[in-house]
Amino acid sequence: MSRRLLSMQGDRVLTALWDDGRIIECSVDERVPAFLGRIYLAKVDHIVPSISGAFLSAGDQKLYYSLKENPLPVAVSCKREGMITQGDEIVVQVTKEALKTKEPGAGSALQIEGRYCVVMMEPAGKQPKTKILLSRKITEATFREKISEEAEALEEVKQLFEAVSLRGFSLSVMIRTNAAEVSSDLALDEISVCCRQLQTVLSTAAFRSSGSLLWQPLPAYISAIRDTSLNGLESIVCDNEELLNEVKNALDECKGSEGLTYLLYQDSSYPMRKCYNLDTTIEKALKSKVYLSSGAYLIIEQTEALVAIDVNTGKAIASGRKKENQDSYFYRINLEAAKEILYQLRLRNLSGMILVDFINMTDHALEDALMEELSLLARKDPVHTRIVDITALGLVEITRKKIREPLDKQLKIC
Numbered sequence: 001m002s003r004r005l006l007s008m009q010g011d012r013v014l015t016a017l018w019d020d021g022r023i024i025e026c027s028v029d030e031r032v033p034a035f036l037g038r039i040y041l042a043k044v045d046h047i048v049p050s051i052s053g054a055f056l057s058a059g060d061q062k063l064y065y066s067l068k069e070n071p072l073p074v075a076v077s078c079k080r081e082g083m084i085t086q087g088d089e090i091v092v093q094v095t096k097e098a099l100k101t102k103e104p105g106a107g108s109a110l111q112i113e114g115r116y117c118v119v120m121m122e123p124a125g126k127q128p129k130t131k132i133l134l135s136r137k138i139t140e141a142t143f144r145e146k147i148s149e150e151a152e153a154l155e156e157v158k159q160l161f162e163a164v165s166l167r168g169f170s171l172s173v174m175i176r177t178n179a180a181e182v183s184s185d186l187a188l189d190e191i192s193v194c195c196r197q198l199q200t201v202l203s204t205a206a207f208r209s210s211g212s213l214l215w216q217p218l219p220a221y222i223s224a225i226r227d228t229s230l231n232g233l234e235s236i237v238c239d240n241e242e243l244l245n246e247v248k249n250a251l252d253e254c255k256g257s258e259g260l261t262y263l264l265y266q267d268s269s270y271p272m273r274k275c276y277n278l279d280t281t282i283e284k285a286l287k288s289k290v291y292l293s294s295g296a297y298l299i300i301e302q303t304e305a306l307v308a309i310d311v312n313t314g315k316a317i318a319s320g321r322k323k324e325n326q327d328s329y330f331y332r333i334n335l336e337a338a339k340e341i342l343y344q345l346r347l348r349n350l351s352g353m354i355l356v357d358f359i360n361m362t363d364h365a366l367e368d369a370l371m372e373e374l375s376l377l378a379r380k381d382p383v384h385t386r387i388v389d390i391t392a393l394g395l396v397e398i399t400r401k402k403i404r405e406p407l408d409k410q411l412k413i414c
Helices: 141-153 155-165 177-181 184-207 220-226 241-252 278-285 316-323 326-348 364-379 407-412
Strands: 002-009 012-019 022-030 039-048 053-058 061-066 074-077 089-096 105-107 111-113 117-123 130-134 169-175 213-215 233-238 261-264 289-291 297-302 307-312 352-357 385-390 396-400
Touching: 002 220, 002 241, 012 220, 012 278, 022 220, 022 278, 022 326, 022 407, 039 061, 053 089, 061 089, 074 184, 089 184, 111 184, 117 184, 130 141, 130 155, 141 155, 141 169, 141 184, 155 169, 155 184, 169 184, 184 213, 220 241, 233 241, 241 261, 278 326, 278 407, 297 326, 307 326, 326 364, 326 407, 364 385, 364 396
Parallel strands: 002 233, 061 105, 130 169, 233 261, 307 352
Antiparallel strands: 002 012, 012 022, 039 053, 039 089, 039 213, 053 061, 074 089, 089 105, 111 117, 117 169, 289 297, 297 307, 352 396, 385 396
């Protein structure tokens, strides 16, 4: 059984997932509603044709809007139909955090995300339509067919489609993996709620002043708990009563959270962070060297372009060679390394292109077995992780979807 842990880290919130006796996820967030995903009524300050973009203002917040990626604006007041000019007011959603000197990115494909679904607008092309999409991890054919038909038949879905199609958009409803863990009625109820929220955003924008915040997501530390699979989630443990009450009140409004247990950790003589090895785990996650029980070790290095991981035999090689075939022994070390690598990717929240230099093996059958094991481990990661192939240089290429900044960068902000 797993537990979600919450603890104050200065004026921020440290969230961790404890499972099978160790921390497997960790993040640090501001104690405010998330900035990424906010929907604003923004004003076009100026357009820069050379970069095919525009700069917007939403109150005090400045945003960058790519004209290439967003050919169709959600206009409230536009001088020219289907195009934006300086002074126009458009509805946008924050899609990218600020990066160094770059402004946060914003787009017109609005979406509302829940525990079981994501309701989103997409440029329609020739003919607007409603699409019901399902997570690839939902494999039961009967469930897929049933919930697709029922979702498309919802009155809220039909009403929202009418609203977005008038603006030249299609409507997509993505049914998330968590939906397979509950009754279809619960998932359908949430789809209806998300549709009504997006409908409200579109219908009220014209009556709001420029710069208004039209919708905002939950704080990241609450949405992380909301999105955790309920299968095996035993409780939420927090060492701050005010924070625990805040989380409980927010999750009480999310469908499917009724069975969660909320525990306040109060043992001052043995703090929660020590009880669950939180600080020790974070300290180790900030180091580049990771030791394995066999005596081998990993070197994990982050660069601007990729993450490089090197598997070294270390002290393991001395005794192993004498006892068994060299390839078989290297395979056992590589297998141990593979499990630790997938664990470290999730713990450190590493993403993008990842190159792993395993110990070379001459037996191709063992090499194939290692790749198969990596694929099985990758499927357990809630963040989409793909084992691509072995390169010509013998490096294993992995890609992992970027959801947020790596753990070390999150901690640097503290």
